[in-house]
Amino acid sequence: xxxxxxxxxxxxxxxxxVVRIQGLQAHYGARQVLHDIELTVAPGEIMVIxxxxxxxKSTLLRHLVGLMRPTAGSVELLGVDITRAPALEMQRLRRRxxxxxxxxxxxxxxxxxxxxxxxxxxxxxxxxxxxxxxARLKLxxxxxxxxxxxxxxELSGGMVKRAAVxxxxxMDPALLFFDEPSAGLDPAVxxxxxxxxxxxxxxxxxxxxxxxxxxxxAFKIADRITVLDQGRILTVDDVAGIRRSDNxxxxxxxxxxxxxxxVDAETYLRxxxxxxxxxxxxxxxxxxxxxGAV
Amino acid sequence: MSEAVREVNGNLVVSLTGExxxxxxxxxxxxxxxxxxxSKDVLVDLSAVTYIDSSGIASLxxxxxxxxxRGTDLCLVAxxxxxxxxxxxxxxxxxxxxxxxxxxxxxxEN
Numbered sequence: 001x002x003x004x005x006x007x008x009x010x011x012x013x014x015x016x017x018v019v020r021i022q023g024l025q026a027h028y029g030a031r032q033v034l035h036d037i038e039l040t041v042a043p044g045e046i047m048v049i050x051x052x053x054x055x056x057k058s059t060l061l062r063h064l065v066g067l068m069r070p071t072a073g074s075v076e077l078l079g080v081d082i083t084r085a086p087a088l089e090m091q092r093l094r095r096r097x098x099x100x101x102x103x104x105x106x107x108x109x110x111x112x113x114x115x116x117x118x119x120x121x122x123x124x125x126x127x128x129x130x131x132x133x134x135a136r137l138k139l140x141x142x143x144x145x146x147x148x149x150x151x152x153x154e155l156s157g158g159m160v161k162r163a164a165v166x167x168x169x170x171m172d173p174a175l176l177f178f179d180e181p182s183a184g185l186d187p188a189v190x191x192x193x194x195x196x197x198x199x200x201x202x203x204x205x206x207x208x209x210x211x212x213x214x215x216x217x218a219f220k221i222a223d224r225i226t227v228l229d230q231g232r233i234l235t236v237d238d239v240a241g242i243r244r245s246d247n248x249x250x251x252x253x254x255x256x257x258x259x260x261x262x263v264d265a266e267t268y269l270r271x272x273x274x275x276x277x278x279x280x281x282x283x284x285x286x287x288x289x290x291x292g293a294v
Numbered sequence: 295m296s297e298a299v300r301e302v303n304g305n306l307v308v309s310l311t312g313e314x315x316x317x318x319x320x321x322x323x324x325x326x327x328x329x330x331x332x333s334k335d336v337l338v339d340l341s342a343v344t345y346i347d348s349s350g351i352a353s354l355x356x357x358x359x360x361x362x363x364r365g366t367d368l369c370l371v372a373x374x375x376x377x378x379x380x381x382x383x384x385x386x387x388x389x390x391x392x393x394x395x396x397x398x399x400x401x402x403e404n
Contacts, residue, residue: 095316124316126349130323133352137384171316172347203383205376 017076018043018175018207019064024073026059026231033059034231037073046201046208048218051228052253058179060228061211065099065177066090078175095123098168102179104160106152106167112139113148116167123171138166142196158189162196169200176200178210182217194220215254219243227253299325303400305335311342314350322350326357326368333364337399341372351380358390367391371399 019041026034034056041047051057062068063075066082074081080093098119106115116135120126126134139145142162147155155163161181168176178197182190194217200206212218218225218239225242227234229249235242242250269275298309306329314322329336338354340346354370361368369391373381381387393399 124349126316126320127323129356130319130349130352133355134348137348137352137355137386140384170348199383203379 016043017041018078020076022074024063025071026063027071037233039226041207041209043207044205045223046221048222048225049211050218050225055228056231057211057228061179095171096174098173098176100164100168100178102183104164106160106163108152112150112163116170119171134170138170142166157184161193172204176206176208180212181210182212182214190217197221299329305337306332307337307339309339313345314343315347316349319349319353323353326353327360330357330360333366335366336361336368337371339371339396346377369393369399371396
């Protein structure tokens with residue numbers, strides 16, 4: 001594999017970085033899936049980690065939240081090296097970190113309110129009334145007021161995501177991780193979730209790391225974007241830098257979005273069914289011609 | 295966190311200080327509920343609070359609810375910009391009367 005192309009000088013190297021990954025290597029068995037990852041996230045920054053399927057972004061997130069241990073290297077969160085920290089220090093750290101998992105990871109046997117209160121029960125000695133008010137406040141923040149008594153099975157996909165966010169922020173974490181917040185959501189719900197991420201940073205000054213493959217979402221919320229490819233960092237740059245990159249792999253990523261955006265459902269359906277295009281529809285006519293050529 | 299309670303013009307003025315976080319919120323809650331039980335209007339002076347998290351805000355919400363149940367009032371004074379952003383995010387600025395300083399609060403001015 002060619003040397004990693006670190007295209008830009010924008011990778012922050014600050015002493016007060018809230019995330020600092022150094023020399024991270026990870027393997028699944030004999031197969032290396034992350035190679036020499038170096039990354040920092042500044043306080044109050046929204047860092048989006050992007051990449052195609054198999055790029056290693058989900059594996060990187062698992063290392064960031066401590067679900068996997070690296071083969072080599074270190075992962076420092078809020079000044080604590082989670083690859084070496086003793087249990088007590090990790091317990092203190094977990095009070096300051098929130099994770100919104102892709103599928104929500106809500107407990108199906110608990111209603112929404114109890115799910116959101118779970119971190120408070122686990123990490124604090126607060127009385128129940130305070131915990132309930134804190135949980136209800138966060139339901140207000142994520143626009144899920146009134147859903148307290150619902151069970152996870154009664155929630156829509158968007159509601160599950162928002163409940164997961166409410167649980168992730170219930171302890172006012174300094175650092176928040178999102179795993180594919182837009183996955184499986186319609187565009188309007190996805191956009192609302194992006195707005196929520198921006199609001200959380202604004203109001204609560206959180207540092208936020210988002211793993212996603214959704215370019216629209218990444219461009220909307222990111223201060224900087226890390227692009228992963230085959231387990232290596234391809235580039236770290238701001239949105240403008242990513243857009244103007246002449247790196248072929250990044251262009252492929254951008255063009256995939258363009259291809260998706262240009263899909264015309266009716267034309268596509270006609271192409272699949274072989275139905276004739278309406279008279280005067282050059283795009284559809286062209287499609288037919290293309291199909292004929294094949 | 296340290297705090298002081300004094301009576302001004304028939305109101306109780308509670309001055310909270312320092313950080314009100316998960317560790318300190320129970321102490322603030324006890325103080326606020328004790329004040330509310332005295333059946334006077336309560337002004338919570340937050341001018342010396344350097345940080346307040348959701349647990350501190352929850353204590354204020356509970357105290358406000360207790361005050362309303364007793365037919366008294368509880369208002370906030372000198373909420374920091376940091377806390378105000380959180381209040382606005384949760385739309386609590388629509389629930390609490392928030393005054394810029396103690397003089398304005400005693401005069402009933404927003």
